[in-house]
Amino acid sequence: MTDREYNDCVALYADNVYRFILKNLRREDDAKDVVQSAFEKLWKNRSSVDAVKSKSYLFTIAYHQMIDHLRKEKRIELKSVFREEALVSDRPIHPLKKTLEAALARLNETQRSLVLLKDYEGYSYLEIGQITGLTESQVKVYLHRARIQLKNYLVSLENII
């Protein structure tokens, strides 16, 4: 990957990575830090990275750094008040989308990441497995479970309403 291709990668994928990380971490500052770290690592390893695979490489780095960040966050045990203030769910969005955001927040980290990688970026099971370090069958199973949970959440809300 050349310097120019790296900058192209920034222009093309920085927002995608940022969305993916922000939906998982739900805090903008943490998401920015993770994205910056991911691009910094891509810059250092640009000589060994193929430009065609730069996107999946970037998502792989960002995903693992996000996991590390979440593990570190669990050790710190942040207060719930702080977490409520840091949530980025105060934007005016569609009711269905808001419901989906709520349903997505109920998933565990792995399921949420799989859903986001699938729906946001359109990766295949195989590519998601390469990014997350899971096998293709594991991705398929986890993702199907996440879909069913989301569907059940939506159906149950409709029944209540």
Added chain:
Amino acid sequence: MITRDNYEELFLLYTDNELSAPERQEVERFVADHPDLREEWEALLQCRISPDTRLAFPDHEALMKPEPLLYYIDGLPFLHPDNSIVFPDKDLLFRTAKDRRVIQLPLLRAGIAAAVIAAVALVFLLKGRQQSTTNTSVARQAPANTSIASQIPANTKVSPSVTSIPPPALHIAEGPTKTNEQPSFRKPIQRQPDQQQDLAVNSNPEDGPAATRNTIRKGVDQRVSTGIGQPGPAISVMDMPVKESLGSDVQFAVQTGIPRDQSSFATQALQDEQAGTGRENDFGTDEPAAPAKTKLRGIFRKVTRAFAKTADRDNDGNRQVLVGAFQVTIN
């Protein structure tokens, strides 16, 4: 083939967009054929999350890196160096050896080292000279030791034969009696045991060392007066070849007309030395004397001689000395 048993997995695969176009059409046909499953199928489709395009990374420029080849790739003109521009005063920048003040530190060190080496060499040289001087003095003491023989009573002839004396010819003449000698003539040693008065000891050059050695002839005519007042026996030391080698060897030939019982200890010792087993006397023989002529050896010789005298005196010539609980036999 889609059935009611496997439709759920196919609906999920359809939602995840993991089916091919024919498989997708087959699922759509199956849903059309089974309207009771349409609601479930649409619920799964609603679970797909579309990306929120309002979310964007705020600072792309912070992630960008400079591209040095950007101008070249974009076809912008490169800046080439203008070789016509030269620095006018290059001579001011050159450095020559004259301008440098080089401290001759290596030469200084070499000079110090040479001085130290010279000092050490001088010390060793002086030591070597002192040692040679000491050896020479020992050698020169050899004729002086003849004074021991001068204390020998009358009718005693002592003819020292001195060899290997480094200094040049030395002539000592005492008293009215002198022996006329030819310095360039060597005489063989002739012992005359029956003769009571004079004894001439001549050293034969043929018996001496090789002709290549420098020989120094030394004639000593010494008359030793006895305590009785009679003209004592003449001790002639003449025509003694002196070897060039270090050290000195002096041979004495002592013959007296006095009975052994009446002679002094020194005389007896000298007689024993002469009559003995051919051992070297106090002044050594022709053996290489350089390593043996030490003070320690002299002390040992003196001690040995004292024991010998004591043994002769106390045990009537048995040469046995009782030291503590041990009885030592002296050769």
